[in-house]
Amino acid sequence: MLLKVLTLNCWGVPVAVACKLRNERMIAIGDELSKGEYDIILFQEIWDKADYELLKKKMSPSLKYSHYFYSGAIGSGLCLFSKLPILESFYHNFSLNGYAHKIHHGDWFGGKGLGMCRLKFNDIRINLYCTHLHAEYDFQDDEYAAHRVSQAFDMSQFIKLTSTQDNCDLVIVGGDFNVKPESLGCQIIQSNGQLLDSWITKVLWIYLFLVGVLPYIGGVPVAVACKLRNERMIAIGDELSKGEYDIILFQEIWDKADYELLKKKMSPSLKYSHYFYSGAIGSGLCLFSKLPILESFYHNFSLNGYAHKIHHGDWFGGKGLGMCRLKYNDIRINLYCTHLHAEYDFQDDEYAAHRVSQAFDMSQFIKLTSTPDNCDLVIVGGDFNVKPESLGCQIIQSNGQLLDSWITKKSTKSPGNGHTCDLPSNPFTGQKALKFDPDGKRIDYILYRCNKGTSITLEECNVTMGTIPDRKYPYSDHEGVAAIFNVEKTESSDGTEAIGASTIEGNINNCLTAIEKGLKKASSDCTFYTILAIMSVFLLYIISAVEVPYGLGLVRGFVLVLLTLTFGYAIWNRLILNKMEENGLINSKKDMENYLVFLQTEMKTS
Incomplete structure (x- = not known):
């Protein structure tokens, strides 16, 4: 089998000042890759869902299957397109992702991690991974070095744990690692993940990894309350x-x-x-x-x-x-x-x-x-x-x-x-x-x-x-x-x-119903925080403009501070935390839908 794979960081930051000619470039990327030269394409920095939909519209005739990994407040930026059906999908969040207060860097808001999809070509089982590690912003004093090394080790462990010879024949890992070949991060990914660099060898394979057991187990779950x-x-x-x-x-x-x-x-x-x-x-x-x-x-x-x-x-x-x-x-x-x-x-x-x-x-x-x-x-x-x-x-x-x-x-x-x-x-x-x-x-x-x-x-x-x-x-x-x-x-x-697959299918369908209810609640919360933010600003303006009797200035000051905090609370929840919840729910929904298609296919062929 000849399999052609492409990975590309699209530089798709959804801010005009920080990302030049984004729309024009996205159109050009879609036009070029719609020619169908590649069997699998891995993208990074597709932050704006409109860009993903644009690429999907242009490329779907030649690459029928696609998946976006939803995560964080703005999405992981990771997606893939394939000529082969996507059997399963899964997203693993990194535990370290930079700093929330470094808004101009933005890595924290993307909920970075490692996306995984399972494909199959005839009897060859493929585990496909896509990632984008934390960027390096200061080449002399890199404050994110420890985070990136942690991500690299986390990534290599996850690949090793999920790609044994029992469940796949070929492992392909692509993305923007933000590390040079000689760096510690790249070395740990390749050595611990048992991976080869395609630039050197043209092929990536995974090797068998074995681990441990015992005959008697005692499990004691203990919940700690405050009393005594x-x-x-x-x-x-x-x-x-x-x-x-x-x-x-x-x-x-x-x-x-x-x-x-x-x-x-x-x-x-x-x-x-x-x-x-x-x-x-x-x-x-x-x-x-x-x-x-x-x-x-x-x-x-x-x-x-x-x-x-x-x-x-x-x-x-x-x-x-x-x-x-x-x-x-x-x-x-x-x-x-x-x-x-x-x-x-x-x-x-x-x-x-x-x-x-x-x-x-x-x-x-x-x-x-x-x-x-x-x-x-x-x-x-x-x-x-x-x-x-x-x-x-x-x-x-x-x-x-x-x-x-x-x-x-x-x-x-x-x-x-x-x-x-x-x-x-x-x-x-x-x-x-x-x-x-x-x-x-x-x-x-x-x-x-x-x-x-x-x-x-x-x-x-x-x-x-x-x-x-x-x-x-x-x-x-x-x-x-x-x-x-x-x-x-x-x-x-x-x-x-x-x-049996039929039992699992029924449970997955019920899960999808529960996730849909969660998405409706997230949408309702979004509306609430929007209204709360608008009301806070309105009251701030009114109270600031109104003359108050002597002696009540301190009270007004307290109310203004309270309204300012309320506005900040509403905006943070509306723009960040609510979007993180929504993306988490959407990602679960997409993973369930992919798995449901796989189960239905299995039941038809069995």
């Missing part, structure tokens, strides 16, 4: 330092001092640990293990609630999915830990679309990084903040091909139905929660899957870590989930039975 936090952390550390579990997954360890306390107490029995740093206050996710941690990776969710909802706090944690690879003898394990967005209003859940997006994003990442080629056992644990029958839980299990340890267990020492949160016996449970769920609810999970050549038996699953011995209060407002697995290598095993 220090006392409870000490009790948690004391209890789990006994070494009963081989692996422990924590959520809501926001304070690093708590992590260090647990580490100090538990390290004699669980020697290895890792904290997933993210957001302004940390992800809250960490794990402890008796087995060495071979690799770690963190995938940020593109949607994480709202920055102005400070009392909720999810946005500040930079929520996502933490991944570690372990190994026990010849059994390799991919271990995932997460904490999805909380539900604060049981009657009118404003975060429903965000949580569905996170659930789909999470299931896609697990599926992409846990093929039979790189692991034997997949374990996923954490506080999902969704009930078993909810759409979020269904999409995680069906698309991720995962089983629920509470459902498949052979035995349990726990009475009841596995509820872990808002239990009536827990003194930290609020009356509002009991009104909707009098018996509590099950939102903490250990899910699992074994791949071909490995067999697994779930010997036991229990709800644990309730009331602290000799105390009147529990370890947390959640109880933990503990599972005991018996895993062995068996050549005759086909692995966990696959969940």
Whole structure:
């Protein structure tokens, strides 16, 4: 097969002063590339969606398939055109993206990351990646050097994790890396990603990469509330330092001092640990293990609630999915830990679309990084903040091909139905929660899957870590989930039975409905912030122009300051945060639509 690929930075900054002759150049680019000389074209700096639509209109006759990666406040600027059908798409946000106050640079507002699409030509499977790393603005004193190196390593890890020999035959990575061939960034991308430079060799291939596993797992999700936090952390550390579990997954360890306390107490029995740093206050996710941690990776969710909802706090944690690879003898394990967005209003859940997006994003990442080629056992644990029958839980299990340890267990020492949160016996449970769920609810999970050549038996699953011995209060407002697995290598095993495409298709369609509702809410919020900004300016003008009696000048000054802050708040939300939410929702929608087409094709051919 002869495959012709082009990558081009189009210099499409949507500001006339900063980008000369943009419209004329976009027309010329579309005219030239519409000739169909290339099979795949990767673009960077297509910030204005009108430019993307222009290129799409001109190039679609010769390059029928296209995809734009929506991210940040102004879009990632990344898109691709292809003669081959796009089977799946996924976007991984970099955790570091420059600075928000450097508006004249703008990288932060693009939500930069790595776009991925899967294509197929006859029997050749192609993983296609497109990116645009942070620009270098000062060649003598580069303040973004650390950010770019972080992006390069993050990018190489993601490529390595998602492009094993089991799921692709050819890997192509293109884009504006903003680094020279001899630079550290370029070297880490090529060496860690196992990639060759097409300028030197003309071909890019990916090589097999193997990682780790173990036969018994214990997952204890612990949510940290404000009450008696220090006392409870000490009790948690004391209890789990006994070494009963081989692996422990924590959520809501926001304070690093708590992590260090647990580490100090538990390290004699669980020697290895890792904290997933993210957001302004940390992800809250960490794990402890008796087995060495071979690799770690963190995938940020593109949607994480709202920055102005400070009392909720999810946005500040930079929520996502933490991944570690372990190994026990010849059994390799991919271990995932997460904490999805909380539900604060049981009657009118404003975060429903965000949580569905996170659930789909999470299931896609697990599926992409846990093929039979790189692991034997997949374990996923954490506080999902969704009930078993909810759409979020269904999409995680069906698309991720995962089983629920509470459902498949052979035995349990726990009475009841596995509820872990808002239990009536827990003194930290609020009356509002009991009104909707009098018996509590099950939102903490250990899910699992074994791949071909490995067999697994779930010997036991229990709800644990309730009331602290000799105390009147529990370890947390959640109880933990503990599972005991018996895993062995068996050549005759086909692995966990696959969940059918028709089931996944139904869940994806329901997800699309939820995302559409989220987009309508985002549009409504956009209107609200626009009106709020206009009213603030109007009142500022009126109050500034009106004469006030002597002695009320201080009051007027206070009101003017308040209105100015309100105007700034409205503009920031309208132009930046609202657009980030909208782009995140659109990107989830496009990924779901691409995957839906793939599923429908699979069902027709099967």
